[in-house]
Amino acid sequence: MNTTISNSTLSASIKHSGAELYSLKDNNNKEYIWEGNPDFWGKHSPVLFPIVGTLKNNTYTIEGKEYQLPRHGFARDMEFQLVEKTENRAVFSLKSDAETLKKYPFEFELQLIYTLNDASLDIEYKVINNSESKMPFSIGAHPAIALPENFENYSFEFEKEEVLKYYLLENDLISNNTKVLETSNNLVPLNYKLFENDALIFKNLESNSLTILENSAPYIKVDFEDFPSLGIWTKEQAPFICIEPWLGYSDTAENSGDLFEKEGILVLDAGHTFNSKFSIKIL
Template identity: 40%
Template sequence: MIYTLENEKIKITANTYGGELNNLITKKDSVEFLWNGDEAYWKYHSPILFPIVGKVLDGKYIVDGKEYNLPQHGLARVREFNMIEKTENRIVFELLWNEDTLKLYPYKFSLRLSYDLLEDGVKVGYEVKNLDNKDMYFSIGGHPAFMCPLFENEKFEDYYFEFDQKETAEVMLTDINTGYFTRERKEFLNNQNKIKLDLKLFEYDALIFDSLKSNSITLKSDKNNKSITMDFTNFPYLALWTKATGAPFICIEPWYGHGDFFDFKGDFKDKEGNQMLKSNEIFTASYSLHLK
């Protein structure tokens, strides 16, 4: 079911299927900033990545000596959530473990997604609670996609990213054929805060950063004065992605955790970037989107 929140300036819709944000609109001019989910390119809008980000090797992973299977980005983005709270400016969805999820992910959990309407955008919150009687391991992340270009008379290359600080940073490399991390890195930014968009940037899949100083990134255009800023404070990884073959959207992805290295054979608890919760402990994180 789709729910709507709106104030004088902003309108959002969110879907209990996948707990996904579906629309992010400025009301004054009816401009839609969030990707429209056209299946010809990519059928999602802003999926939640849980309990893994990216891929596990061959779709398999080990917990306490037992093998499990998970598809790319986990199980939550294709599950029905329950709406558990709704006010004028806030909505909360929850996904609870069940016998089906235990076959894929052997932990009892509660995953809550919250959307808080802001004067100029939306705050997206994650809450993970360990409902099991053992330590629980997971990764979590966002995958929001934004219209790029926003308007018909523009092209993808008219847009650029701008960090709030100048960065000297490498990107983590993945194998173009498998999507697994290679343990190699590539120099990318050298005392710079801007990334001019070009499809060639994504010929080896996403740009994945793990050492940024910045707390925010803004998508801007040379052809209009619209922009969208993501505050991703405290997220250890940030990925930027679109289809290398060309698509009218760009993703900004804040992550806790990342996909498997090509040679990782260990237990899930030893996976780099995974978070750990003891029984009844709660993990929280949030990012916010600000429209101009």
């Protein structure tokens, strides 16, 4: 099943499977979200929960008991319920059940709230801890922005001038090796060589937004004030770029395995609710 919301400027379509955004069009019918061609990457904009990235040996522990989770968790592969719908807003809900408790021993509700405001799509995450104990989790976004022109015709600009230090992955885990992303007049020209070692992972950015430019003209802006970490990723010759606001990231090789001790993890008190949101603005 799918749900579409719209306003006078944009329309957005969301799959109930994974509550995944798969289309964002303007009123000229121009598409801004990657089509999901499996020859490159078969997704569009999955939600990453209850982890972001990869666990060491795909395993973690809670109070000494081992559990397993796949890369980026399980929410993106589960069916969400549509619990609220207006013309320009839709709320999707995923609740813990017997299957999720085998992989993640916490009672939770995850809501994804999509709202169109003028030329922006706001995507809000609401995490509710229905357990009687503290709940460790990460959450992140993975929207793939369609790039219809030649990849090298695009560049991006961070909100602030800063040293753009990113971490390299080794065997899908965060290594201690870093590089600095070179800029020219605060612009980063896109080329596929940037991603030959997988995603660029920024643990702590000063910038709260990033603008993609097409032929030097502003194209899309992603605002991520609530997310200190960011991944940027594409695949060789793929006509998209993923701008991924994160709260959390992959394990390091030194990680103890205890989810409460994981670098970048969030911990939510029993009965409490966590909120964060980012937005995609068409320019």
